[in-house]
Amino acid sequence: EAAKNWDKFYTRNQSKFxxxxxxxxxxxxxxxxxxGDPSSLxxxxxxxxxxxxxxxxxxxxxxxxxxxxxxxxxxxxxINLMMMDSRFIEASKLGRARxxxxxxTARPCPLMKVGxxxxxxxxxxxxxxxxxxxxMKVAAKHVIGTLKPGACLLFRxxxxxxxxxxxxxxxxxxxxxxxxxxxxxxxxxxxxAIDDIRNLFGDELEELELEYIxxxxxxxx
Numbered sequence: 238e239a240a241k242n243w244d245k246f247y248t249r250n251q252s253k254f255x256x257x258x259x260x261x262x263x264x265x266x267x268x269x270x271x272x273g274d275p276s277s278l279x280x281x282x283x284x285x286x287x288x289x290x291x292x293x294x295x296x297x298x299x300x301x302x303x304x305x306x307x308x309x310x311x312x313x314x315x316i317n318l319m320m321m322d323s324r325f326i327e328a329s330k331l332g333r334a335r336x337x338x339x340x341x342t343a344r345p346c347p348l349m350k351v352g353x354x355x356x357x358x359x360x361x362x363x364x365x366x367x368x369x370x371x372x373m374k375v376a377a378k379h380v381i382g383t384l385k386p387g388a389c390l391l392f393r394x395x396x397x398x399x400x401x402x403x404x405x406x407x408x409x410x411x412x413x414x415x416x417x418x419x420x421x422x423x424x425x426x427x428x429x430a431i432d433d434i435r436n437l438f439g440d441e442l443e444e445l446e447l448e449y450i451x452x453x454x455x456x457x458x
Contacts (some may be wrong), residue, residue: 240340241329246422255290279302280304283297287363291319307356308335311339311341354382356384361380363393366394397428400454
């Protein structure tokens with residue numbers, strides 16, 4: 238039911254639910270153009286898994302002219318919405334944007350040959366948490382299979398004991414298994430510990446940086 242629930246989510250919310258991620262160049266400097274660096278003139282294939290309607294990759298297309306982006310999502314509604322965006326249309330005419338529906342728990346990347354990785358980098362932002370824990374290892378393997386030697390996986394997702402997890406934990410019938418919950422709209426969410434990520438990716442990838450992002454909220458009123 239996962240694909241159906243995400244299709245319903247994007248049918249209901251269209252492109253209005255998530256804001257564009259304009260901060261990615263600062264958070265992940267690997268995506269920025271380095272002035273004077275000869276490699277900055279070479280194409281950089283960036284793949285995003287769980288791209289939704291393109292809130293990450295579409296702004297990046299405008300910020301970095303050397304980027305070629307491939308967007309993938311489980312929801313066909315989300316992919317169609319992204320492909321109708323004028324930024325995607327213009328970039329696709331120049332060969333800088335491609336998109337497809339992809340269930341990362343079921344098969345390798347549909348836009349590249351198995352065993353022939355093409356991505357210089359991959360974004361995995363708030364995506365893997367929607368996958369059932371027993372399928373995460375296969376999903377991680379399929380994402381890793383897209384990366385060329387020396388490529389970076391840029392990962393961000395929900396951390397263990399996030400405020401949202403605490404709220405879900407007090408709701409009747411929301412807990413599916415340890416740290417894995419179903420939301421009101423039928424979509425699901427897992428909350429990761431650092432060791433969860435190491436167990437999923439540590440055998441295949443070199444760890445460059447892996448830590449929690451912590452924020453403190455205070456009601457000054």
